[in-house]
Amino acid sequence: MSRTRLFLSACCAAALTAPQKSSQPATPAKPDVDSVKGPINPPVQKTIAETAPAPRLAMIDADNPWVEPGKVKWHKSFADARKAAENSGKPVLLFQMMGRLDQQFT
């Protein structure tokens, strides 16, 4: 067999065995099976609502809407405030309350 025929045969063989990406539809990835279906369960939602100072939540409660927590630059947690105090030398101020500082009724 001539070199040219041999080369052409090799090319055809390669083409036939190459994955046919463009002609076949992609196999869809198997979706993650999430066993928790539907809205967040009430106990979990309650825990999130009570954990402070969590990031702003949109309308936890229609009767107690979200408000700005004053003009103080609050750290996200007592632990964060303590870490900052180690560097700054300032005392830590921890404000405890019933309810949330970022809700209208406290």
Add this chain to the structure above:
Amino acid sequence: MLFSSDEVSQYITDNFEPAWESVRPVPLVTIDFGNGHKITRTLNGNVATHVCAADGTLLDVLPGVYTAEEYKRQLEQFVLLHRYAQLPGPAHARLKVYHEQQAALLAKQKAPASLVEVRGGPSILGIETTVQLVASGRSNRGVDRAASAAPPAPPAEKIAGWKELAEDTRINESLRRRLIHEKLAATGKVQPKDITKWLYKEVLKADLDDPHLGLGELLNRQYPFAAEDAATKKK
């Protein structure tokens, strides 16, 4: 309220590393008038302001709400207390004496001692300042202190709320602070979480372990259908 005040907020931001936390959801009362109108109010909110060292050691606590002026004055004392705790020598012993002295003064209805900054001796860094605890010698008659701490009276329509806040400030600075000083003098080194339940139950009168926050008897005392509701719940 307090943290909406520019002066108080700026002072806190400049002089502390502040954080807030919720001890439990606030109880709300909602009255539905049935015609689309509703009113919502809080039933028994209560707050406490703690000052701590960087390692979390609790130095002192302000119970409840204060007028803005008195609150800022107390925060200034907290800044000095933090410096006082860092003076040479065992901090725990110094704080114990501080709390014992304050509790004793309040028990005698005298004004608590104040922390003041005084000039110390010269050093290679210049003239240093230090902090001392100085007894005022004044009476702690609540009316006088509340009157001096409170701002000028607001317009007539808001005067009831102002009087209530001034009265709250007076009670906080007499009875409630005494209980806190006695507690902190008796305990060893603690963090805020170690005394939270005690503070809310014994000082702020809102037992966190009671689902009705101590208000069950008051609310049910003259409620005519209490027995009927209890029987229905059992079913």
